[in-house]
Amino acid sequence: MRETVELSLVVNGRAHPIRVEPRETLADVLRERLGLTGLKISCDVQVCGACTVLVDGLAISACTYLAADAEGHEVTTVEGLARAGQLSPLQQSFIDAAAFQCGFCTPGMRMAATALLAENPAPTRAQVVAGIEGNICRCTGYVPIIDAILEAAGAVDAAGVSEGAR
Amino acid sequence: MRRVTTRATPPSPIGESVPRRDGIAKVTGAARFTSDLSVPGMAWAKILRSPYPHARISSIDTAAALALPGVIAAVSAADLADVELYYGHALADHPLIAHGVVRYGGEPVVGIVAEDPATAEEALALVSVEYDPLPVVTTVEAALAPGAPILHEREAEQRPQRGFEEAIERDHPNVCSSSTQRWGDIDAAFAGADLVVEGDFRYPISYAYAMEPYTAIAHWSDGGLTVWSSCQHPFMVRDDLARCFHLPLSAVRVIVPYVGGGYGSKSYTKIEPLTAALALRADRPVKLALSIEESILTTRGDGAVVHIASAFDGDGRLRGRRAEILLNTGAYAENSPLVGRKAANRICGPYRIPAVDVTCRAIYTNTSPASSFRGFGAPQGIFAGESQMDEAAERLGIDPLEIRRRNVVRPGEALWSKARGMDADLDADLLLAADALAWDTPARPGRGRAICISASDAGSEPVTTSLLRVHADGSVTVTVGSTEIGQGSSTVLAQIAAAEMDLPLDRVHLLQSDTTAASYDRSTGASRTTTLVGLAIQAAARDARSQLLEWARDALAGGGTVEPAKGGVLVAGVHHDWGAIVRAWFAGAGGEVVGRGYLRRAGSMTAMPPFWEIGCVGAEVSVDEETGQIRVERLVTVGDVGCAINPQLVESQDVGAAIMGLGIALSEELVYTPEGSLLNGNLVEYRVPRASDIPPFTAILAERGDGVGVYGAKGGGEGALNPVAAAVANAVRRATGIRLHEAPFTPERVWRALRERDPGREGDG
Numbered sequence: 001m002r003e004t005v006e007l008s009l010v011v012n013g014r015a016h017p018i019r020v021e022p023r024e025t026l027a028d029v030l031r032e033r034l035g036l037t038g039l040k041i042s043c044d045v046q047v048c049g050a051c052t053v054l055v056d057g058l059a060i061s062a063c064t065y066l067a068a069d070a071e072g073h074e075v076t077t078v079e080g081l082a083r084a085g086q087l088s089p090l091q092q093s094f095i096d097a098a099a100f101q102c103g104f105c106t107p108g109m110r111m112a113a114t115a116l117l118a119e120n121p122a123p124t125r126a127q128v129v130a131g132i133e134g135n136i137c138r139c140t141g142y143v144p145i146i147d148a149i150l151e152a153a154g155a156v157d158a159a160g161v162s163e164g165a166r
Numbered sequence: 167m168r169r170v171t172t173r174a175t176p177p178s179p180i181g182e183s184v185p186r187r188d189g190i191a192k193v194t195g196a197a198r199f200t201s202d203l204s205v206p207g208m209a210w211a212k213i214l215r216s217p218y219p220h221a222r223i224s225s226i227d228t229a230a231a232l233a234l235p236g237v238i239a240a241v242s243a244a245d246l247a248d249v250e251l252y253y254g255h256a257l258a259d260h261p262l263i264a265h266g267v268v269r270y271g272g273e274p275v276v277g278i279v280a281e282d283p284a285t286a287e288e289a290l291a292l293v294s295v296e297y298d299p300l301p302v303v304t305t306v307e308a309a310l311a312p313g314a315p316i317l318h319e320r321e322a323e324q325r326p327q328r329g330f331e332e333a334i335e336r337d338h339p340n341v342c343s344s345s346t347q348r349w350g351d352i353d354a355a356f357a358g359a360d361l362v363v364e365g366d367f368r369y370p371i372s373y374a375y376a377m378e379p380y381t382a383i384a385h386w387s388d389g390g391l392t393v394w395s396s397c398q399h400p401f402m403v404r405d406d407l408a409r410c411f412h413l414p415l416s417a418v419r420v421i422v423p424y425v426g427g428g429y430g431s432k433s434y435t436k437i438e439p440l441t442a443a444l445a446l447r448a449d450r451p452v453k454l455a456l457s458i459e460e461s462i463l464t465t466r467g468d469g470a471v472v473h474i475a476s477a478f479d480g481d482g483r484l485r486g487r488r489a490e491i492l493l494n495t496g497a498y499a500e501n502s503p504l505v506g507r508k509a510a511n512r513i514c515g516p517y518r519i520p521a522v523d524v525t526c527r528a529i530y531t532n533t534s535p536a537s538s539f540r541g542f543g544a545p546q547g548i549f550a551g552e553s554q555m556d557e558a559a560e561r562l563g564i565d566p567l568e569i570r571r572r573n574v575v576r577p578g579e580a581l582w583s584k585a586r587g588m589d590a591d592l593d594a595d596l597l598l599a600a601d602a603l604a605w606d607t608p609a610r611p612g613r614g615r616a617i618c619i620s621a622s623d624a625g626s627e628p629v630t631t632s633l634l635r636v637h638a639d640g641s642v643t644v645t646v647g648s649t650e651i652g653q654g655s656s657t658v659l660a661q662i663a664a665a666e667m668d669l670p671l672d673r674v675h676l677l678q679s680d681t682t683a684a685s686y687d688r689s690t691g692a693s694r695t696t697t698l699v700g701l702a703i704q705a706a707a708r709d710a711r712s713q714l715l716e717w718a719r720d721a722l723a724g725g726g727t728v729e730p731a732k733g734g735v736l737v738a739g740v741h742h743d744w745g746a747i748v749r750a751w752f753a754g755a756g757g758e759v760v761g762r763g764y765l766r767r768a769g770s771m772t773a774m775p776p777f778w779e780i781g782c783v784g785a786e787v788s789v790d791e792e793t794g795q796i797r798v799e800r801l802v803t804v805g806d807v808g809c810a811i812n813p814q815l816v817e818s819q820d821v822g823a824a825i826m827g828l829g830i831a832l833s834e835e836l837v838y839t840p841e842g843s844l845l846n847g848n849l850v851e852y853r854v855p856r857a858s859d860i861p862p863f864t865a866i867l868a869e870r871g872d873g874v875g876v877y878g879a880k881g882g883g884e885g886a887l888n889p890v891a892a893a894v895a896n897a898v899r900r901a902t903g904i905r906l907h908e909a910p911f912t913p914e915r916v917w918r919a920l921r922e923r924d925p926g927r928e929g930d931g
Contacts, residue, residue, distance in 0.1 A: 037202035038195020043849035078195035095189040102652025103192030104377040104426030141825035
């Protein structure tokens with residue numbers, strides 16, 4: 001028998017009693033055990049950001065974070081962001097700016113942006129770039145993503161594609 | 167966004183940046199990709215891969231793995247006598263699992279199926295395989311050297327789906343395919359030239375990095391096979407599966423959920439036959455979800471070594487071009503015969519050249535198999551050809567913009583005999599890029615600018631169908647075989663159907679990418695979807711409307727006069743919408759009309775290619791001479807797309823394609839040692855662009871209504887990648903005086919070139 005530990009995992013405000021192996025990652029537990037498939041697994045080595053979720057409001061890579069380490073903390077996934085069928089300002093601005101194509105990076109990108117705006121509600125363009133530096137998007141060239149985050153922050157300099165990243 | 171429009175105004179919602187159809191699903195995390203799916207009773211597979219780049223397999227022992235609790239099956243080629251092991255749409259040279267020999271490091275040797283992924287992973291370590299290593303070649307030069315080890319001893323069957331007409335030529339056992347492009351008197355062209363420029367260029371082995379790794383689920387039931395896969399061409403995958411498992415096409419169903427990136431890397435068949443074979447032996451539905459590191463070993467882009475010479479008159483006019491392209495195509499053909507065919511065509515550029523002699527050979531090496539990657543065949547040759555345009559301009563004292571303006575073909579002019587005439591205004595495109603770069607004002611000291619242009623024979627083959635069903639409430643379901651891979655086809659194709667049926671967009675829904683439930687489409691690639699599938703939908707809509715007109719005459723006008731009207735018909739001055747006609751004809755509350763759209767090589771689709779895809783890119787750069795780091799100060803793209811059905815999506819394609827091209831220009835390269843080890847097969851050491859790498863960007867859309875597609879549209883999405891490496895290299899030349907011959911232009915390569923420029927410079931390392 002493999003060794004297991006009993007956890008109470010608090011995800012999107014709900015406690016889930018769950019028995020996991022110590023080696024299981026938070027990403028696998030959220031996706032395969034709790035059915036929260038919004039977060040994606042891509043690089044497996046904490047460089048792409050597709051698996052970004054929030055732990056106590058901070059963006060982390062769930063692919064390299066052990067589920068057992070989440071005990072006693074609040075985990076937020078992309079499924080926890082839309083409330084009562086209403087899109088959040090960030091979700092709306094992502095749609096308005098076409099800040100995604102394939103959408104595989106989008107949940108992680110959204111979580112990184114959420115953490116960024118929580119810490120800094122009025123970021124500059126450079127601060128947005130720094131805030132999503134840990135998240136790869138292979139489709140859009142990032143420009144509409146940066147625009148969307150600035151737009152959601154109510155920034156006046158969300159000037160569109162011609163601004164580029166810097 | 168800048169749009170330059172001279173086309174006629176199309177009907178709504180064509181030309182409108184309506185929100186993406188998949189937007190809410192994707193921003194809420196609700197969008198389901200293959201990697202998110204499971205099937206009741208599903209087991210998990212893991213793959214044991216070869217540690218050797220070339221070896222004979224002398225024995226495989228899976229007994230210990232099978233004894234592990236939770237393991238359901240352990241499968242090697244020896245267990246698949248009832249399966250056709252070799253697949254490939256061009257050359258059937260690729261065993262779905264290693265068959266006696268491994269030809270690259272990472273080739274699948276044994277598949278384990280278990281109740282959960284951890285058990286399958288654990289079982290891999292219990293499999294014992296003995297190998298007899300064979301000599302290894304990883305470069306094209308080594309593979310063609312005398313006495314080189316031969317990768318394929320068995321002659322592979324040539325298949326009809328290779329994408330071009332001529333038979334695949336092979337003049338050496340390690341040549342996978344050979345393609346030529348020849349016209350004119352090449353010797354005379356060079357003999358009479360005022361200037362000949364000649365050189366060697368290298369384009370890297372690249373990796374598309376679709377963020378969703380290759381993932382498939384196979385389920386055998388009811389005498390047939392159902393496969394869910396993260397793939398671009400479900401119908402091609404179906405065809406290969408039917409052939410491997412001796413099934414009729416109708417017994418194979420391939421379904422494509424949302425796809426996490428493709429860029430060509432999910433074209434054609436990948437892990438689907440292996441997954442289906444494992445499911446067959448396990449007698450369970452099986453999910454095979456590769457890691458990214460395994461995906462890198464599954465498909466990558468063709469590297470190229472290009473020797474090229476271009477002959478010019480004193481006024482800068484091209485007289486001739488010779489080129490020999492060698493593609494490093496890896497262990498199996500995959501789509502490289504077509505990549506090679508296209509490379510031979512596309513290296514000619516969008517120029518009027520009286521004589522051409524080009525050979526492109528795709529070479530087998532003991533590296534992971536190369537296949538399609540956005541722009542396929544174009545960037546490899548365009549880097550070389552466009553570098554030479556600037557070199558010639560410099561030596562002849564002509565402005566680099568001007569030398570291109572003197573050579574580009576005019577609208578309607580054919581690049582080669584029997585080709586479709588140029589459906590673009592290349593001179594105008596060049597001027598748009600020049601304007602955006604302020605070409606007429608000198609660059610700041612230390613900066614250099616360049617403009618490069620390419621034309622790709624795009625669109626693949628015009629083979630597609632669509633069904634358009636008008637329901638009893640007048641709403642419409644459109645079925646197409648084209649895959650939404652992020653490019654926005656689910657939005658753009660709905661816009662076309664809505665416009666053709668005079669309906670609001672929210673009355674139109676699409677069913678895509680299901681080989682049983684949706685209608686046939688050859689492939690989702692070569693930038694073909696908007697143009698070719700758009701035309702099939704238009705034909706289906708016209709067929710539906712024509713039937714509805716008949717039905718209205720029959721059921722509403724008593725055989726009398728019916729006038730076509732917006733969104734329906736007029737009978738004696740009374741408007742009846744589509745739904746009313748359907749209900750009247752069936753004399754009830756239900757029913758539907760089925761419109762059929764077929765696109766084949768006939769009519770407007772007789773001349774090949776279906777359309778030309780233009781790449782027109784401007785770049786301004788500076789170089790840190792101490793470190794060799796290139797800083798791109800501005801990128802400009804001109805998207806010559808005829809009619810942008812959804813301008814926001816077209817612009818997004820151009821930005822994304824150009825940034826992908828920038829990654830290859832500056833950092834992306836998979837590095838193999840001569841012994842066959844891949845040194846950087848992971849996302850840490852294979853560096854793709856990040857947000858901080860993105861330069862200021864100007865995206866221009868040129869819409870002149872000159873495409874063969876609906877409302878004058880033609881394809882986009884790949885063109886902006888193709889000239890980027892050349893534009894950066896030429897701009898670096900103008901900023902620093904160095905000529906770069908090998909992409910990517912890493913700081914080390916640039917630094918070395920700067921030291922060669924200044925041999926006496928102090929501080930040399």
